[in-house]
Amino acid sequence: MSGTRMLAIGGFLLAFVLFAVVEWAARREGSRIPTLGDVCAQVMRYEVGPVPVGRIGLFGFWWWLGWHFFAR
Structure with missing residues (x-):
């Protein structure tokens, strides 16, 4: 190796x-440290006007992760 x-x-x-x-x-x-669930919930609630930026960012992260680790 x-x-x-x-x-x-x-x-x-x-x-x-x-x-x-x-x-x-x-x-x-x-x-006072937030759990992973609390952090994910906060990210999912983040919006800029009517655009759910947090959800789009999380979807993009999962897409990137899958592309780099599972698609090969």
């Missing part, structure tokens, strides 16, 4: 662990 591949796998594992730690901290009693 090449060093670049190991670095990429290590980076993704680190990101997953950090995500889990932040989500755990957000769910503690009295925490």
Whole structure:
């Protein structure tokens, strides 16, 4: 296995662990950190006039993610 591949796998594992730690901290009693559900809800509510910019951005993110990781 090449060093670049190991670095990429290590980076993704680190990101997953950090995500889990932040989500755990957000769910503690009295925490002021928003959970992932709260953040997604806020993004989905964001609009500029009649245009649902948050929903379009979230759709674009999922499209990009699928294109780069699942379409190959």
